[in-house]
Amino acid sequence: MIRAGVVGWPVDHSLSPKLHGYWLEKYSIDGEYLKIPVDPKDFEAGIRALAGRGFSGFNVTVPHKEAAFRLMDEADAAAQRLRAVNTVTVRPDGKLQGGNTDGFGFLENLKAGLGRPALPAGPAMVIGAGGAARAIVGALLDEGIGDIRLANRTAARAERLAADLGGPVSIVDWDMRDGNLADVALLINATSLGMAKSPTLEFSLSGLAPDAVVTDIVYAPLETPLLAAARARGHRTVDGLGMLLHQGRPGFERWFGVAPEVDGRLRSRMLEALGQ
Numbered sequence: 018m019i020r021a022g023v024v025g026w027p028v029d030h031s032l033s034p035k036l037h038g039y040w041l042e043k044y045s046i047d048g049e050y051l052k053i054p055v056d057p058k059d060f061e062a063g064i065r066a067l068a069g070r071g072f073s074g075f076n077v078t079v080p081h082k083e084a085a086f087r088l089m090d091e092a093d094a095a096a097q098r099l100r101a102v103n104t105v106t107v108r109p110d111g112k113l114q115g116g117n118t119d120g121f122g123f124l125e126n127l128k129a130g131l132g133r134p135a136l137p138a139g140p141a142m143v144i145g146a147g148g149a150a151r152a153i154v155g156a157l158l159d160e161g162i163g164d165i166r167l168a169n170r171t172a173a174r175a176e177r178l179a180a181d182l183g184g185p186v187s188i189v190d191w192d193m194r195d196g197n198l199a200d201v202a203l204l205i206n207a208t209s210l211g212m213a214k215s216p217t218l219e220f221s222l223s224g225l226a227p228d229a230v231v232t233d234i235v236y237a238p239l240e241t242p243l244l245a246a247a248r249a250r251g252h253r254t255v256d257g258l259g260m261l262l263h264q265g266r267p268g269f270e271r272w273f274g275v276a277p278e279v280d281g282r283l284r285s286r287m288l289e290a291l292g293q
Contacts, residue, residue: 019047021075022053023076024085053075076103077103085103103117103119104271120152126258130256136157141157142194142205144205146169202229204229231253232255233256
């Protein structure tokens with residue numbers, strides 16, 4: 018039996034077992050995917066123990082992504098740039114190979130939602146400067162987006178992100194976040210604002226061009242207030258659930274040897290798990 022899992026603290030809330038469990042069932046694979054709670058103070062010992070217990074690999078969630086990066090014997094380009102790991106593969110020699118698939122998940126979800134292999138041409142505006150925003154900005158840079166605008170309540174954090182990643186990233190003052198949107202082709206909420214029981218993102222779409230695309234990394238609720246407002250104005254919108262689903266694909270393929278698909282039945286099952 019092939020074994021994998023998700024490491025976090027806490028980890029009870031993770032939807033990853035349902036995601037990978039669906040694929041294990043769909044492809045008739047003799048494997049299991051477990052929730053693995055690991056206290057931060059025991060993280061290094063816990064990770065080394067998993068490698069010695071026959072695990073093919075594991076996902077890493079909060080608060081361990083940066084600590085995981087420091088433990089890797091090898092890391093892919095995305096993980097090195099972000100200095101954070103969410104997918105670990107245990108090699109036959111026991112060495113740990115780390116990757117970060119958050120940016121991949123974002124791009125695959127956006128392209129699938131739009132039904133085309135390329136992103137909208139033109140400037141992109143990213144709201145937020147946390148870990149998700151870092152992954153998304155990195156992915157946009159990889160896609161060759163030549164004008165990325167970053168707005169965050171704490172300007173210093175946005176400036177640090179821009180300095181760390183380099184490239185055509187400019188900072189938009191938070192108080193001016195919804196101004197000068199006429200040429201923006203892609204608007205991305207990369208914060209938790211709009212999530213159930215969280216404050217709503219206060220953002221006016223009045224200046225956004227009619228053909229601009231609006232997407233949100235929040236998936237509970239599936240249609241956030243931002244997406245609802247965008248849809249009411251006629252914008253194309255892409256919800257955040259697919260980012261969660263697509264980011265799991267590379268790890269599953271590495272561990273279980275099958276390239277999985279994100280299909281309608283999987284989305285339905287995950288929405289049911291979310292109570293939506």
